[in-house]
Amino acid sequence: MSIKFYFSPYSSAVRTHWALEELGIPYEGVRMDLKAGDQKKPDFLKLNPNGKVPTLVDDGVPYFESAAINIYLGEKYGVAKGLWPKAGTQAHGRAMSWTVWAAASLLNAGTRIMINTSPEVPDEQKNAAQGESARKEFEGLLDLLDAELKDKPYVTGDSFTLADALLAADLWWYQMGVVPSLARWPHIQAWTARCMERPAFKRISTG
Ligand SMILES: N[C@@H](CCC(=O)N[C@@H](CS)C(=O)NCC(=O)O)C(=O)O
Structure with missing residues (x-):
């Protein structure tokens, strides 16, 4: 096994960084300077033509999109360690549902909030009404996650x-x-606190 992980702190790569640390598999981290444009250099674009992090190379084959990378890692290295449910089980279906929900539904609403409210976006590009409607949608989605976590410690059950x-x-x-x-x-508050107590998160959250 030879894994190379291209990342940048406080980016989508945190998802994969956390997964790699949980799995405890050896990998080489390559920190990318996004401001300097490392992600647009020709050698990197050969690995990920999107020019984005995270990118993961496992035994010479490159993978992109953090949710897909995490699912790939879970299937390949996580099942035996109890960190990813076996394909075909109900727990696996639920793990997939919540993973894709985070990457598609929640991120979509979260991105629209950012675009319409962030001080880094020029005012003329913002639309307050769209920001407000995205916030309502985002909060409604968190209501769903909160209800899911009401009677279980983790999204797929006990582990x-x-x-x-x-x-x-x-x-x-x-x-x-x-x-x-x-x-x-x-x-959600109690569950995030539980997850963030994990040594793997502590190792990656310092940047
Ligand atoms: N949907 C992609 C998003 C990847 C992405 O947008 N990464 C950002 C950092 S959060 C990036 O590399 N930006 C550099 C750029 O766009 O030049 C994923 O989840 O992997």
Whole structure:
């Protein structure tokens, strides 16, 4: 096994970084300077033509899209370690559902909040009404996750999986701006605290 992981701190790569640390498999991390344009250099574009992190190369084959990378890692290295449910089980279907929900539904609403409210986006490109409607949608989605976590410690049941790592990584990031307080969602709050107590998260969260 030879894994190379191209990442940048506080980016989508956190999802994969957390997964790799949970799995405890050897990998070489390559820190990319996105401001300097490392991700647009020809050698990197050969690995990921999208020019984005995370990118993972496993035994010479490159993979992109953090959710897909995490699912790939879970299937290949996580099942035996109890960190990813076996394909074909109900737990596997649920892990997939929440992983894709985070990458598609929640991220879509979160991105629209950012585009329409971030101080880094020029005012003329922002639309307050669209920001407000995205926020309502985002909060409604968090209501669903909160209800899911009401009677179980992790999204697929009693044990932590890489689906929790991906979702909790996103919640960590959303708390830096999109949703500064989780007070409205007590079960999410308790679950993120549980996930963030894990040594793997502590190792990656310092940047
Ligand atoms: N949907 C992609 C998003 C990847 C992405 O947008 N990565 C950003 C960092 S969060 C990036 O590499 N940006 C550099 C650029 O666009 O030049 C994933 O989840 O992997």
